[in-house]
Amino acid sequence: MHFQWVACVRWEMKAPKQSLFVWLILLACLLIFLYSSIRPLYLVFEVPPQPLSFFSKENQKTPTKPIHQSIPCNYFKGRWVVDPKSRPLYDEDCPFHRNAWNCFRNKRENMEKINSWRWVPENCLLPRINPFEFLQSMKDKSIGFVGDSLNENFLVSFLCILRLADNGAKKWKKKGAWRGGYFPKFNVTVGYHRAVLLAKYEWQPEKDANLSNKDGLKGIYRVDVDVPAADWVAATNFYDILVFNTGHWWGVDKFPSETPLVFYQGGRPILPHLDYMMA
Template sequence: MHRKLIRTLFPWLILLPLLILLLYSLTASLRAPISPFPQTKKISASPTCDLFKGQWNRDPNRRPIYDETCSFHRNAWNCLRNQRDNMGSINSWKWVPQTCDLPQIDPFRFLDLMRNRNIGFVGDSLNENFLTSFLCSLRVADLGAKKWKRKGAWKGAYFPNFNVTVAYHRAVLLAKYKWQPKHSASGDQSQSEGVYRVDVDIPADDWANITNFYDVLVFNTGHWWGYDKFPKETPLVFYRAGRPLLPALEMLDGLKLVLKHMVSHIQKEIHSKTIKFWRLQSPRHFYGGEWNQNGSCLFNEPLQESQTFGLIQAKMG
């Protein structure tokens, strides 16, 4: 009797777990948001695919995938809401690599691929501005996205339908720096005279202890390495191993040394499984003055390659 019962139950002991797995997979697929974006081919991973070699082309049918209601925009930066001139023309430009396809992002597919992972951006406003657009794009796939500013993040979002966090940590020089006021003969500290101490071999506190939280990290620096941000009257003074570097370094040499040490730190201290990217500097977009001197962004077309080098190098002069 006992053996007969076992023979009767044995097939069910095998089938029951399979049925449970089948039901779970069906319910999971029903819960997953369905992307309204057309299926696109994967970007070619062949050696001939260089995403950085290409040109800007107009596509009159191209539109942003988000609108002016995105809550991750700063009001002053929301060009759609503020009705900046020629937005239709500006948004019609797209980057077309020479040797491969670069489809528009599908936020549903992207978040599904990044499910249960976290993405961190570290650097200056170049990363912050990209993050704002990125969050607005991803929000299309998860309208329940919430603002997220934990772990010292300057800005970020949590996408609950996918358990994905995307955030930005502000560290404009990447290296640690602080204001050192000048002391008078009486020992008083000046509020307007002094220098900025930069420890070229120490990462900024804003990101030094948060890298283990992220599965992907995107670094950048560049726009703050100029005399418009740090005038010669209050210069950057570079330190290594706690001591000032002598003779004093010029700003561009200091930048090179910071990059060397930060890259070394990233390679040694951040887990090898973490995917790491480095973003290059972009040209300034201000015309008729700096950002704090009534400068405006009047461009409606991408800059030509011959125009970009001078706009970047002008900051170091």
């Protein structure tokens, strides 16, 4: 666009007599420049949901090209917007659902409203996931999710979406994983390992707790911050990619004051004792 602007200016210098026509050309260049600058910001707020036809066989053969963004994208900074036209890519019959958490089948209220929320990052366009492209890019790889139920919920939704690209997808539960899926068409494995704190933790009754002040304690949950949880560490060599989450369990609703988390490092309590937010 900068080249076009320079070309217009130089043309004016060569033909000063045609001033009106030159000014019209300059105005057109300016409008094009302004439009190209404003359009990316407009797209952030006008991202139409992709229909199910987006995942047709035609799109399997011709993957969509990534959208070029001139402004650096921060997927973690943005806002939730309501998109009444948004619809989930799977239904209650997805075999990866947990019966107790199958909101479609259990007729949870306000599901239409819940499904209408969409995350819009700041300064960039986030298109809906294309399961064909994703699985093709992850061909012959294994992906592991480690964390609490938030990661597990995400995993279930993720597996149901990826299943659109491989009807032969089946449940997978090995290497100590709680659950997972295998996609034979792409030789891709996706698994989930439950480790709510990520670090090793264990219950210790009050009499065994190595603490100076035990007033009001029934016991503690010792957390060795420098020792990863055995639930997932043994499987690290199996996965090519690991996705971690934690946070939901770091609160008094999970570990009240009479049975708190106490943090250890190098086999000794960390002093002064850390609260949950500091840890």
